[in-house]
Amino acid sequence: MNDRCAMTxxxxxxxxxxxxxxGDRPAVQDHLEQCAECRASLAALRLLAAATPVAPAGLEHRIRxxxxxxxxxADPVGEASGPGASPAAQTGRGRLWARRWVAPAWGLAAAAALVLLLGRGLVSTPEADPDLLAMGGDEIPLFLADDGMVAGAPVLDGLTDEDLALLLEEMER
Amino acid sequence: MDSRDGPDTPDEVLVDQARSGNEAALDRLVSRHHGTAYRVALGILRDPDMAADAAQDGFLKAIRALDRFRGEARFRTWLLTIVSNEAKGQLRKKGRRREAVLDDVTLVADRGVPVDDAVVAVEEARRARRLLQELPDKQRLAVQLRLDEGLSFREVGELIGSSEGAARVNYHHGIRRLRERMERP
Structure with a gap:
């Protein structure tokens, strides 16, 4: 195949x-008249074009x-995605928006778990706790330290008696 | 009427309108490209039902990501890349694709659409498509995308993961090998 054939x-x-x-047709037609190989390629492409697959009936409406x-x-997870919704709705926005709403929820759950893990780490790190190191596994079990401290919980040890009394008084209100 | 609202309105204008919530613009994008999306998915999956699902899921991903479409590529190429990735994802999930092809795919010839006077017979056309399916993936897709969708070699390359030059080579090899197979009895 020469350059002319390739271009054609x-x-x-x-x-x-x-x-x-x-404007491009004459050059192509001229070459085709002289080149049997390109004519054979044209014939093959014409056959293929005659059998181009077409989208199934209804696909356009389904996608639309x-x-x-x-x-x-509107209606992020409402009736459009409910049990009575059309299949398109169930596979469409309902699912899409459900994902959008579910994703932040998972994010919050993950953040809460992280806080718990960090909190546990604050009071008992694997390096500092020989019992944990002795357990050996990669997964460190999640549990509270003996003193019940968790991240975010008030630390009462440093309070004076007066502050503690004030705090207890406020809690009773 | 603004000429940009006519039947030849560029995709990019329709995309802007669709972003603003214009359902008519969205409908036109779907109407224009659903067939292409289906054929691209079919070329990868070779299963009409899976291809329809992949076309729909890919389309929806594109619609959801419209805000991120910056127009560096043509909308069609961008959409087809998403559909293509969706189809490849389904292929990975489902494992090997079906070997049987075309038997339950509707073809232009089945609808009696006159394509060209030189078309000899529907069966011969179906045979050509069947033989095309036997070619290596990149050669087959290069021929399909160039012929069925009118994509440039650059666009074909983007979709099959090749350079523009490699896409052209795949197309030429595909045509030559198809002809060789067609000449066999």
Whole structure:
């Protein structure tokens, strides 16, 4: 195949599907008249074009309905995604928005777990606790230290008697 | 009427309108590209039902990500990349794709759409498609994307993970090998 053939064959799909600009057609047609190999490629492409797969009936509406729901921020997890919703809605916005709402919830849960882990680490780190090191596994069990301290809990040890009394008084209110 | 609202409205204008909640613009994007999305997914999955699901899921991912579409690539290429990734993801989940192809796929020829006077017979056309399916993935996809969707070699390269030059080579090899197979009895 020479350069002329390569250039012609590059354009054959556009010729077959009528996408080739009118101004480019004479050059392609001229070459085709002289080149049996390019004509054979044209014939093969024409056969392929005749059997182009088409989307199944209903796919456009299915995607359109789901896309509209995905675009509309209203009703994040409401009736559109409920049991009575259309299949498109159930696979569309309802699911999409459900994911959006679920994701932050998982984020909060993860943050809470992290706080607990950090809190446990503050009062009992594996390095400082030979019992934990002796357990050997990669996973450190989550539990409270003996004194019940958790991250975020008030530390009462440093309070004076007066401050402690004040605090207890406020808690009783 | 603003000419930008006509049937030839560029995708990028429709994308802007869809971002603002314009459902009509969204509908037109779907109408324009659902067939292409389906065929791209079908080319990867070779299963019409899976391809329809991948086309829909890919489309929805694109719609959700419209705010992140910056226009560096054409919308169609961007959409098809997402659909293609979706199809590849489904392929990984489902394992090997089906070997049987085309038997339950609707073709242009089945709908009686006249493509060209030189078309000899529906069966011959179906045979050509069947033989195309036997080619290596990149060659097959290069031919399909160039012919069925009118993609440039650069766009084909983006979708099959090759350079523009490699996409062109794959296309030429694909055509040559297809012809060789078609010439066999």
């Amino acid at each position: 064959q590059d354009r054959l799909p556009d010729l077959v599907t009528d996408r080739l600009p009118v 309905d789901a896309a509209r729901l995905a675009l509309d921020p």
